[in-house]
Amino acid sequence: MSAEIVSNPTSLTGDLDHKLDRSVVEQIVRQLVSNNGTMDPIAAQQSTQLSTADGLTPYHNGQPDLIVNVSARHIHLSDRDVEILFGPGHTLTPMKWLYQDGYYAAEETLMVVGPRKRMLPNVRVLGPTRSASQMELAYTDAVQLGLDIPVRHSGDIAGTPGRVLVGPAGVVHLDEGVIRAARHVHMNTADLSYYGVEDGEMMDLRIESPACSMILEDLKVRADDAVKLEVHIDTDEGNACNLAAASGFELMKKQPCACQNH
Numbered sequence: 190m191s192a193e194i195v196s197n198p199t200s201l202t203g204d205l206d207h208k209l210d211r212s213v214v215e216q217i218v219r220q221l222v223s224n225n226g227t228m229d230p231i232a233a234q235q236s237t238q239l240s241t242a243d244g245l246t247p248y249h250n251g252q253p254d255l256i257v258n259v260s261a262r263h264i265h266l267s268d269r270d271v272e273i274l275f276g277p278g279h280t281l282t283p284m285k286w287l288y289q290d291g292y293y294a295a296e297e298t299l300m301v302v303g304p305r306k307r308m309l310p311n312v313r314v315l316g317p318t319r320s321a322s323q324m325e326l327a328y329t330d331a332v333q334l335g336l337d338i339p340v341r342h343s344g345d346i347a348g349t350p351g352r353v354l355v356g357p358a359g360v361v362h363l364d365e366g367v368i369r370a371a372r373h374v375h376m377n378t379a380d381l382s383y384y385g386v387e388d389g390e391m392m393d394l395r396i397e398s399p400a401c402s403m404i405l406e407d408l409k410v411r412a413d414d415a416v417k418l419e420v421h422i423d424t425d426e427g428n429a430c431n432l433a434a435a436s437g438f439e440l441m442k443k444q445p446c447a448c449q450n451h
């Protein structure tokens with residue numbers, strides 16, 4: 190899945206658990222329940238999607254199920270930070286399973302404090318834990334928090350801003366790790382073959398949506414044989430195309446520019 194984890198999402202070597210970790214991330218937390226207890230419409234849509242038992246992308250008539258999900262603002266935590274924030278011996282409690290097998294939105298949320306007393310009161314934690322904590326926000330989240338944060342792929346956090354995370358049992362000062370997660374698509378080997386692309390390549394996604402159709406460019410392919418085909422975009426991108434009302438998606442290998450200037 191997405192790799193939001195720390196470091197090198199491209200390697201297909203190493204032990205499976207570690208790979209899963211890295212790839213994790215990005216998932217969708219749209220499933221978040223908002224402050225007033227109502228469900229985000231995007232989350233509601235997502236909740237209808239089912240996972241397969243074997244972790245592979247479902248194919249029908251030779252075509253893969255192309256799942257496009259919003260990855261709402263969320264936090265990845267290390268085991269150490271979970272214990273600091275929620276108490277000694279605490280482990281995350283799955284609240285909602287995500288499309289990728291083994292990944293979940295946890296019951297736990299954190300308050301994130303920004304400059305000049307700005308804050309986000311309850312940012313969802315995603316599990317499982319990782320080797321390093323990281324927070325992924327949409328641009329509008331960053332504005333609300335008063336931060337200027339870079340667009341990065343998960344795990345690529347060197348030089349990014351940090352922030353203060355406040356939990357019921359303690360506080361963690363992240364020195365770095367607050368990013369806007371760059372759009373991307375998770376693929377396994379069969380999916381790579383279907384689209385004729387390689388790990389790290391860029392693709393375009395056309396979204397058919399009433400009065401809001403659009404093409405998102407520069408989706409990075411993140412290959413991992415433990416994942417199912419899934420595009421992750423952020424809340425701003427999902428809102429721009431009214432993803433909840435989208436009627437179709439087309440994922441395309443990026444074409445060279447036809448003009449004479451590139």
Ligand SMILES: [Zn+2]
Nearest residue numbers: 191192215421
């Ligand atoms: Zn992802």
